[in-house]
Amino acid sequence: MKSAGVTSIATAVTSVAVPDAGAQTGPAVLGPGDVPVTLTVNGARVDLKIEPRVTLLDALRTRADLTGNKRVCDRGTCGACTMIVDGRTVYACSTLAIEVQGKQIRTVEGLSSGNTLHPVQQAFCDVDALMCGFCTPGFVVATVAVLEKHPNATREQISKGLDGNICRCGTFVRIMEAALKARGVVRG
Amino acid sequence: MAKYSWPDTPALLGTPVTRLDGPDKVTGRARYSYDINRPGMIYGRIVRSPYPHARVVSVDLTAAQKAAGVKAALVYREPGTQVMYQGDPVAAVAADTEEHARDAARLVRVRYEPLPHLANVEQAMAADAPSVFPNGNVRAGARDETGDLAAGFAAAAHTVEQTYSTHVITHVCLETHGCVCEWDGDRLTAWISTQAVVQSAQQFAQALGIPQSNVHCITQYMGGGFGSKFGPDAQGIICAKLAKQANAPVKLMLDRKEEHLDTGNRPSATAHIRAGVASDGALTAFEAESWGTGGAGAPSGFPLPYIYNFPNRKRVHRDVYINAGLQRAMRAPGHPQGCFLTEILMDELADRVKMDPVAFRIKNLPPAGPNAMWAQYFRDGAKRFGWDRRHATGDPTPGPIKTGMGVSAHRWGGAGRGSHAHVDILSDGTAVVKCGTQDIGTGTRTIVAVVAAETFGLPVSGVKVEIGDSTLPFSGGSGGSTTAASVTPAIRVTCTDALDALFAKVAPTLGVPPTDLVAEGGRIHVKGNASKSVAWKDACKLIGTEPIAVDGQWQDGLSGAGTSGVQFAEASVDIETGIVRVTRILAMQDCGLIVDKLTAESQAYGGVIAAINFALFEDRILDRVTGQMVNPNMEWYLLAGMSDVPAIDIVLNNMPERGVIGIGEPPTVSTASAIANAVRNATGATIRSLPLHPHKVLAAIEQVRAGGTN
Numbered sequence: 001m002k003s004a005g006v007t008s009i010a011t012a013v014t015s016v017a018v019p020d021a022g023a024q025t026g027p028a029v030l031g032p033g034d035v036p037v038t039l040t041v042n043g044a045r046v047d048l049k050i051e052p053r054v055t056l057l058d059a060l061r062t063r064a065d066l067t068g069n070k071r072v073c074d075r076g077t078c079g080a081c082t083m084i085v086d087g088r089t090v091y092a093c094s095t096l097a098i099e100v101q102g103k104q105i106r107t108v109e110g111l112s113s114g115n116t117l118h119p120v121q122q123a124f125c126d127v128d129a130l131m132c133g134f135c136t137p138g139f140v141v142a143t144v145a146v147l148e149k150h151p152n153a154t155r156e157q158i159s160k161g162l163d164g165n166i167c168r169c170g171t172f173v174r175i176m177e178a179a180l181k182a183r184g185v186v187r188g
Numbered sequence: 189m190a191k192y193s194w195p196d197t198p199a200l201l202g203t204p205v206t207r208l209d210g211p212d213k214v215t216g217r218a219r220y221s222y223d224i225n226r227p228g229m230i231y232g233r234i235v236r237s238p239y240p241h242a243r244v245v246s247v248d249l250t251a252a253q254k255a256a257g258v259k260a261a262l263v264y265r266e267p268g269t270q271v272m273y274q275g276d277p278v279a280a281v282a283a284d285t286e287e288h289a290r291d292a293a294r295l296v297r298v299r300y301e302p303l304p305h306l307a308n309v310e311q312a313m314a315a316d317a318p319s320v321f322p323n324g325n326v327r328a329g330a331r332d333e334t335g336d337l338a339a340g341f342a343a344a345a346h347t348v349e350q351t352y353s354t355h356v357i358t359h360v361c362l363e364t365h366g367c368v369c370e371w372d373g374d375r376l377t378a379w380i381s382t383q384a385v386v387q388s389a390q391q392f393a394q395a396l397g398i399p400q401s402n403v404h405c406i407t408q409y410m411g412g413g414f415g416s417k418f419g420p421d422a423q424g425i426i427c428a429k430l431a432k433q434a435n436a437p438v439k440l441m442l443d444r445k446e447e448h449l450d451t452g453n454r455p456s457a458t459a460h461i462r463a464g465v466a467s468d469g470a471l472t473a474f475e476a477e478s479w480g481t482g483g484a485g486a487p488s489g490f491p492l493p494y495i496y497n498f499p500n501r502k503r504v505h506r507d508v509y510i511n512a513g514l515q516r517a518m519r520a521p522g523h524p525q526g527c528f529l530t531e532i533l534m535d536e537l538a539d540r541v542k543m544d545p546v547a548f549r550i551k552n553l554p555p556a557g558p559n560a561m562w563a564q565y566f567r568d569g570a571k572r573f574g575w576d577r578r579h580a581t582g583d584p585t586p587g588p589i590k591t592g593m594g595v596s597a598h599r600w601g602g603a604g605r606g607s608h609a610h611v612d613i614l615s616d617g618t619a620v621v622k623c624g625t626q627d628i629g630t631g632t633r634t635i636v637a638v639v640a641a642e643t644f645g646l647p648v649s650g651v652k653v654e655i656g657d658s659t660l661p662f663s664g665g666s667g668g669s670t671t672a673a674s675v676t677p678a679i680r681v682t683c684t685d686a687l688d689a690l691f692a693k694v695a696p697t698l699g700v701p702p703t704d705l706v707a708e709g710g711r712i713h714v715k716g717n718a719s720k721s722v723a724w725k726d727a728c729k730l731i732g733t734e735p736i737a738v739d740g741q742w743q744d745g746l747s748g749a750g751t752s753g754v755q756f757a758e759a760s761v762d763i764e765t766g767i768v769r770v771t772r773i774l775a776m777q778d779c780g781l782i783v784d785k786l787t788a789e790s791q792a793y794g795g796v797i798a799a800i801n802f803a804l805f806e807d808r809i810l811d812r813v814t815g816q817m818v819n820p821n822m823e824w825y826l827l828a829g830m831s832d833v834p835a836i837d838i839v840l841n842n843m844p845e846r847g848v849i850g851i852g853e854p855p856t857v858s859t860a861s862a863i864a865n866a867v868r869n870a871t872g873a874t875i876r877s878l879p880l881h882p883h884k885v886l887a888a889i890e891q892v893r894a895g896g897t898n
Contacts, residue, residue, distance in 0.1 A: 051285075051287055053287060054287065058286065061223070062225070062285070062286065065225050066216075067216070067219065067220075067222075067223035067225070068215065068216015068217070069216065070220075070222065070223075070362070070363070070411070071222070072362045072363075072364075072444070072822070073444050073821060073822035073823075074443060074444055075444070075821060075822075075823070077821065077822040077823040078362070078822050080362060107216070108214075108215065108216040109215070109216050111215070112215045117211060117214065117215065121211070121214040121215060124210065124214045125206055125207065125210035125211060125214060126206060128204075128206060128207055128210070128786045128787060128789075128790050130207065130210060130213050130214065131629035131630070131631075131790055131791075131794060132362065132363070132409075132410060132411050132412045132628060132629025133209070133213030133214075133218060133409060133411070133629065134220065134362040134363045134411030134412060135362055136213050136214055137213075137214070137216045140214050158830075159830045159831050160831070162829070162830045163829045163830050163831050164829075165829070165830075166362075166822065166827050166828075166829060167362075168360055168361065168362050168412050168414075168798075168827070169412060169629050169790075169794045170793055170794030170795065170796065170797030170798050171790065171793070171794065172793075172797060172828070172829075172830050172833040173793050173797075173833060173836050174790065174793065175830070176830065176833075
């Protein structure tokens with residue numbers, strides 16, 4: 001009860017630190033303020049003017065209206081924002097947009113073609129590997145990544161590949177079922 | 189035969205039907221409230237109290253209002269008032285980008301006078317505790333007494349006296365609470381993440397002083413609620429006010445920390461229990477003093493004792509208030525707590541009389557009934573699970589990994605209530621079903637389609653479903669496992685009436701009275717003469733330009749109430765590290781008439797996994813000195829991942845004669861208790877408090893080794 005009896009007036013204001021660009025050496029400093037950023041998303045060029053601090057996830061969700069991948073924990077724990085960048089899964093909430101210029105970015109929107117679902121997406125639907133669906137895009141992308149790397153992945157490989165994703169409704173059993181079902185259909 | 193009933197030989201009911209909105213969700217096309225982007229939309233951000241208890245001295249918005257991109261700012265908590273927990277909202281800003289909104293929120297200058305706070309139940313109950321809450325930190329709650337307690341203890345051959353407890357967890361909805369608000373004059377549209385689209389409109393209207401008919405709430409997709417999303421809350425009202433002030437649409441979705449602090453939690457529960465058992469294994473007496481905290485002024489009730497028949501009993505409960513966010517309903521409110529407190533005690537009592545836990549439970553059950561099928565589930569489940577391979581308490585095998593089995597039972601109410609629906613059948617054969625319910629991930633959209641398609645004899649794809657909109661016919665909030673039992677009868681009644689109207693149009697062409705017609709397989713035919721028929725589409729051509737338009741509502745007789753279930757768990761414990769792994773779960777469950785087997789099973793899987801989290805991982809930890817939550821995130825607030833999920837066997841007992849009953853809640857009630865009993869069976873050490881974190885497991889094992897009775 002450290003604070004018991006304390007009646008002093010405290011203030012909860014923190015001032016915003018302004019980086020002193022002149023004191024830095026090394027790479028060129030971008031910003032503060034908007035800078036041009038060009039991304040390649042699902043094969044298409046996306047030109048943005050954003051602050052350097054904007055994450056890949058926020059850039060796509062709030063500036064490019066690509067809202068398929070979700071923001072959930074916003075600090076690289078839950079995997080709802082999982083995208084594939086140059087063949088590797090990344091937490092887009094913890095990746096700056098300026099870092100991934102010139103790289104191939106794949107989001108959940110890029111998996112289906114027209115009304116034809118990707119085999120992983122189809123398997124998710126067939127076995128009901130989703131409930132509220134908020135973690136689903138992240139899980140779908142992570143599953144695609146696992147199966148592209150290991151087309152005939154074992155249960156253990158799938159489990160390890162999906163351990164960076166969290167579902168709150170509790171769809172794990174059927175996600176595993178969907179991933180197993182999609183094996184061999186996804187080309188590496 | 190009643191006019192409205194479920195079919196004896198259904199074509200779709202009880203079969204696995206894939207989720208209607210599956211393709212939208214797996215492709216990212218589904219737009220959740222979080223995903224709504226409106227032209228000219230700006231972003232809201234709330235300034236919250238960093239103190240668990242303080243008086244707001246002043247709130248200065250000046251600097252924030254001058255910051256880049258800021259379009260609106262408001263004071264939510266007037267100076268002189270008190271904030272009662274960390275995260276209590278105080279002020280808010282809105283700016284052109286989220287980043288600018290966050291910057292501006294930091295510039296809101298709030299002066300607080302910190303006041304004494306209570307960071308946990310022990311501090312609140314201490315004799316010298318500061319008086320923080322106006323009517324006392326501790327308030328008398330439920331009290332009940334039955335039979336003759338003294339006689340009950342006199343009849344006991346053994347007594348157990350122990351303290352049992354469960355912890356506070358938060359809902360952790362993956363889509364945080366929040367909405368997008370857009371005004372058109374004095375009309376408000378809110379895309380809101382809610383379990384209650386109609387009630388949200390009602391609450392917006394009340395708080396903003398506008399007619400309810402001026403509010404339009406939309407929830408097409410919703411990223412989890414679990415009992416915590418029944419209205420706009422502070423953030424919704426703040427969002428609407430910021431939008432009004434800025435004259436622009438505002439998106440205000442909470443961040444993960446806010447979600448932990450201020451959107452509800454499952455209250456804690458503790459009970460000091462003395463219970464007696466006769467030498468033949470019959471329970472004789474139960475006396476409990478219980479308490480729990482639902483945070484800064486909310487109750488903490490739970491059923492106790494749970495299910496089993498203690499003929500003589502007395503229970504006194506107290507609600508303890510602490511300076512933490514207020515509790516809200518969380519998946520089967522009260523039941524996981526009451527279940528745990530009772531079921532661990534049951535295993536201890538069974539050991540005293542040297543009875544098998546299953547036989548001991550069966551002996552002490554209340555009378556069996558359609559809503560009380562435990563005895564059957566215990567027997568069938570024991571056989572299916574391989575309970576006969578269970579060793580006595582304490583795994584005798586050598587080595588550090590000990591394995592054990594546990595069992596536990598639960599119940600839940602459910603029940604249907606007023607829900608309305610509207611059906612249009614158009615001349616092109618389109619059938620549109622409208623209902624102001626919402627799909628919170630449970631599959632409501634799909635079961636609406638299943639019931640309509642079943643009634644019309646159409647495939648599921650032949651029905652168009654409109655839900656998730658407050659302007660649709662009234663339906664209640666999705667809570668208490670009542671949605672399926674409320675909505676499906678309304679759909680059945682309305683579709684039956686609409687079909688009768690269609691039969692009236694078709695009957696003359698087939699030369700029979702309308703009552704002789706049935707709809708199945710996409711055709712309308714004469715009863716007992718399938719060859720005398722007309723295709724659905726052709727039948728609908730007889731409708732003409734004025735569609736068949738029918739309103740209807742829930743009626744008694746198509747839904748039921750009361751479910752029962754039993755769960756078995758197998759767990760292994762590493763007695764060197766204290767780490768518990770759940771290896772198998774068997775869930776025996778009924779929910780009346782199963783509408784969609786696939787989504788019903790998913791609910792059961794989900795309930796079990798949620799309870800594994802409750803048992804082993806999640807825990808809202810408040811610093812005992814500062815009252816601050818130390819894990820308001822998703823890396824230190826632990827949740828299961830794929831590798832933590834055991835083999836789960838779901839057995840759903842379809843009981844069509846009982847009508848539709850919900851299943852969202854019951855399967856999550858008893859899993860944690862069964863796991864704790866499995867750990868007890870594995871190690872010989874009883875852990876009487878959740879979660880079963882390694883340090884507690886090790887401490888309990890150490891106590892047994894040291895010769896204590898544990």
